[in-house]
Amino acid sequence: MRIVHGASASPFVRKVRVALAEKGLDYELRPFLPLNVSAEYRKISPLGKIPAYEEDGRTLSDSSVICAYLERTHPEPALYPSDPYEFARALWFEEYGDSALAQHVGGGIFFQKIVAPRFLQRPTDQAVVDKALNHDIPPLFDYLESQLQAREVIAGTRFSIGDIGICTHFVNMQHAGHEVDATRWPKLARYVAHVLARPSFKALIDEEAPLFRAA
Numbered sequence: 001m002r003i004v005h006g007a008s009a010s011p012f013v014r015k016v017r018v019a020l021a022e023k024g025l026d027y028e029l030r031p032f033l034p035l036n037v038s039a040e041y042r043k044i045s046p047l048g049k050i051p052a053y054e055e056d057g058r059t060l061s062d063s064s065v066i067c068a069y070l071e072r073t074h075p076e077p078a079l080y081p082s083d084p085y086e087f088a089r090a091l092w093f094e095e096y097g098d099s100a101l102a103q104h105v106g107g108g109i110f111f112q113k114i115v116a117p118r119f120l121q122r123p124t125d126q127a128v129v130d131k132a133l134n135h136d137i138p139p140l141f142d143y144l145e146s147q148l149q150a151r152e153v154i155a156g157t158r159f160s161i162g163d164i165g166i167c168t169h170f171v172n173m174q175h176a177g178h179e180v181d182a183t184r185w186p187k188l189a190r191y192v193a194h195v196l197a198r199p200s201f202k203a204l205i206d207e208e209a210p211l212f213r214a215a
């Protein structure tokens with residue numbers, strides 16, 4: 001029995017759920033918000049974060065760790081390129097998503113426009129949103145645009161953990177009411193649309209969308 005602990009809106013929880021779906025693995029999503037985290041939850045996630053993962057009584061935390069474990073236990077279809085350099089590039093793009101996009105798309109837009117007003121009863125700080133949109137995010141998208149070369153995957157020749165790690169943040173951006181500007185970043189806009197149309201992503205977007213409608 002596989003259990004993913006976390007909230008569906010989390011880009012990191014979504015990484016794990018997309019990897020599970022791509023590999024055709026069943027699991028239960030056990031809803032958990034990382035607020036006032038109990039000592040009990042810290043036993044499975046010592047940093048108190050989501051996602052946490054349980055399988056047959058054994059536990060793991062951190063989306064990158066969990067995805068790497070799933071790859072070892074269920075190698076097909078492979079979500080990590082076999083070529084060493086492309087493998088490293090896929091990890092780099094996963095990290096780029098986990099760090100830079102999480103900070104500016106997650107913290108700058110999704111947190112301010114969705115999490116703060118809806119879950120924390122705090123108003124959106126529009127100055128933070130504007131800074132993210134106009135200052136912090138454009139160079140991040142410029143870099144991704146430069147790396148895509150009109151391809152449909154960010155590393156190697158097949159869909160990989162790099163695509164999951166990048167594109168999970170565009171789901172949160174979409175939920176917060178923002179799209180990639182296709183006139184400014186045409187390759188990125190096309191790539192994101194292509195990846196988010198995969199059944200693994202689309203099923204989650206359809207599940208999550210009602211929670212964020214009219215945002």
Ligand SMILES: N[C@@H](CCC(=O)N[C@@H](CS)C(=O)NCC(=O)O)C(=O)O
Pocket residue numbers: 010011012034047048049050051061062063064098
């Ligand atoms: N490196 C972690 C990051 C997970 C993370 O930051 N999750 C957020 C929710 S999206 C969280 O649990 N935040 C609560 C906290 O930091 O205390 C991963 O990849 O799983």
